Amino acid sequence: MMTDKVSETIRRYDLISEGESVLVGLSGGADSVCLLLCLKDLGYDVSAFHVNHNLRGDESIRDKNFCIALCERLGIKIYTADIDVTGYCEKNHVSVEEGARELRYKELMSIGADKIATAHNINDCLETTVFNLARGTGLKGLCSIPPKRDNIIRPLIECTREEIEGYLAEKGQDFVTDSTNLEDEYTRNKIRHKVIPVLMEINSSLYSSYSATRAHLTDDELYLDSCAEEKLSQAYITDKTYDAKALRQCGLLTPRVVAKLLAQNGISVSALRINNTSDIIKNGGKLNICGDILISCDKGVLKISSLAKEETPKVEMPVSAVPGVYDFFGKSVSLERRDDIVFSKGIHREYNGYIIDKDKLCGGLTLRNRRNGDKIALAGRGFTSRLKVLFNESVPKEERERVAVLCDDEGIICVEGFGVDERVKVDENTRSIIIIAIS
Template identity: 45%
Template structure:
C-alpha cells in the first residue's frame, strides 16, 4: 500500500467481500493494520443456496469483527439477458456498480498475483497491447488492490496461520469460464516448466508495468499537443513514434466513446495519412480538413432544432446542441472603457432594425464587417471559420435588414459599437 500510495489512514476503505480466501484475507489485513474499513457483499443471484451461504458467512465474519457491512443483491442472469455480455462480465459490471454506489473514499478489491498471471495469459491469448499484458493495475482511480503482489499460496498460508475459514465459490472449480481453464489447465503446465513461476512473473510484471506507464505518460503529453481546438493536428500525429501514436489515437477514440480496437485505430491512421471521411460507429464520423482530424456525431431527426430563434436580452437560447447566452450591458459612452477582447462578440443594440434572431446561414447572406470596405459571403466565412460539422451551430445574428454578426468574425459595421453607444448586446457560448 505504501509502494503504490494506495490510501491514508484517514480515509474510509470499502472492502469488496465475497467470502473467498482472497477477500477474507484482505479484510483481516486492513483490520489489523488499523484502517477505517467497511465491507460490501454482492449477491449475484446465480448460485441459489450457495450464494445465500456466502452472504451469511460474510455477515457473520463482519459481525464478529465489529465491521459495518452492506449487502447488495444484483440479478446477473436478468442483466445478461438484456445486455450482450457473458455472465462473468455481467457479474463484474454489476459488482463494481454496486461498490461505487456506497460512497467510500477508496474501494479495495482482493486481486492477487495469481489473478494477474491469469489476466496476462487471457489478454495474450485473445490479443492485446502492452497495457493488457501488464495485467491488472494496482491502482485505478478510486479502486485499490492491496494484495496485488501476494500469491494465492501466500494468502491461504496467512489464513491457515490465523485459523480463519472462508467459502469456496463452486463456479471457480468449473472449466466453463475462460479464466478457470487457464487456472486449472495452463498455469499448472507453466509451473512444471518453471517451479518459481510466480516469483519470475512478479519481476516481469514489474518491468511491464513500468514500461507501460512510461508510454502512457508520453501519450498523455502528446495528446495534449496534437489537440487543436475541436480537432487534432494530422501532421503532429504522423510525426509521433508508432507506440505513442497508437496510444494517442486510442485516446481520441475513447473521448468519443468509440470502442477501441485495431480496426478503428487503422481507420484513423488512414485518415491522418490520406485524408477523407469514415464511419467509426453508429452516426459517428471522422474526417480530415486542412490538416485537422475531426470526430463528430450526426444528430438524429428529433435532435435537429429550428432554423431560427428570436432572441431577447438577458436570455439563454438552446441552439443546435449549444447554449448561447445574451446579455445587455449599459456603458457610459466612453468607447475606451469597453474591453476590446469582447468587441468581436458585441454590437450596438440601439442600431438593430426590428427583431433580432439567431439563425442558420442561408444562400445569399452577406455582411460588411467592421473596418472592411466590402461585403463578405457568410457561407464563405463559415467555411473559413468552422469545420463542416460545426457550421450549422455557429452563432449568426440577423435583424430586419440582414446579418449583424457572424461568430468568429464579429459584428457588421452598421451595428458596431462606438462613442455614441449606450447599450451593448453581448453573446457568449456557455455550453456545447
C-alpha cells in the first residue's frame, strides 16, 4: 500500500518528528498531489504552497486554480506566489530550470514550516544520476537526490512514478500535466523519454536494481564525507585560513576535502577549481579562483581572501517597540505581539510570518545583518549551523549582507529565509508570541 511505503520511508530516514508542521510544494502534477494526499492520510499537520512560475501562460493559471480548488476540497491551507523566472534568469545568467528552482525554494523557505516536503521519486533520482554521469560527476552526483537536506524532505523518494499514478487512480484523484514534460527540449526530458526506455529494455527491474545500488553508494558517500569533514576541521586555523601541510596529508581524500573547503567558503565547486586549488596547496602561489576571491598559499598557510571591493555597510538597529515596523535595506520588517495564545500543532499555519515565544526572550531585541561567526540552532533540526554555510548553500552572493537577522541579548533568534532558533520556538507552554513578518 502506498501510504505504508511512504510511512516506512519517513521512519527509515527520520523525515518528520511528532508535532512538526509540513509544507508541501504543490505543482498540481501527479507526484505532488500524491504526496499531499499521502501525508494527509497519514495524519500529519500539512499545508501546501503553489508557486506560479509564469512560464506557460494560461496553463500556469490552470495549475494554480487546480491547486487552490484541491486544497479547499481537502480542507488544507494553501499559500501561493507568483514569480518572474524569466527576469531572474536574465539578471543572474542562469538557466530557466536553475532559476525556477532557486526562486521556488526561496518562496518555500519564507513560510517558516518545520519541514518542507518535495515530491521527488525514484524515477527523478535515476534521471538525475544519468544526467550527472553524462556531464561528469563524483560519487555524490551518482547518489542523486538525498531523502533529506536540512529541513527539506522527500517522502516519495523510494516510490516509482507508476506507483504514484496507480495510487491516484485508486483514489479517483485527477491531476494536471505540465505540457513541457512531454517535450524533449530540456535535457532531463530527453533522458526520461529516450534513455530510460532503452535501459528498461536491458533490465525490466531497472528501478529496484537502481534503488539497491543507490543505497550502497549513499552509504559510501556518507562515510567518505564524514572523513573529509574531519580532515578539513583538523586543517582549520582561523576563518578562511588552513594548514596546507595537513591538507596535503589527506591523501586520496584530498579532492573531496578541497571540494568541501571551496563550498564552505562560498565558491562554486568544479573539477577545474578543485585541481587548481590542489596545485596551490601542493606547490604554493596564488590564484584568483573566481570573481573577487583569491586563494593563496605561503609558508604552509592556505588563505582565502577577497579582493578590494565596495562592501555593504554593517547595519544594527535596536528594536525599540513591539508592535513596530522597521526598514531594512528596502524591506519591511514588522513585529507584532499576540497574547493569550492556545498552542496547537497547526499554530504555524495561523500566522503569516515567523513566530517566537516572547517569554523565552532575553533582554532587548536588535535587527542587523550577518557577522563573522554567526550561528543558529534552527528549530527542529537538532544541530547548530553557521550562517556562512547556510547562506553559501542557498542565498545569492549579492543578497547575503542584506538578509535580516534578529537577536536578543543571548544571540540570534530568527534569520530571514531560514527560521527561528530552537531556544525561542513556541511549544505547549507558550502563551505570548511575537510574529515577525518580512516583505
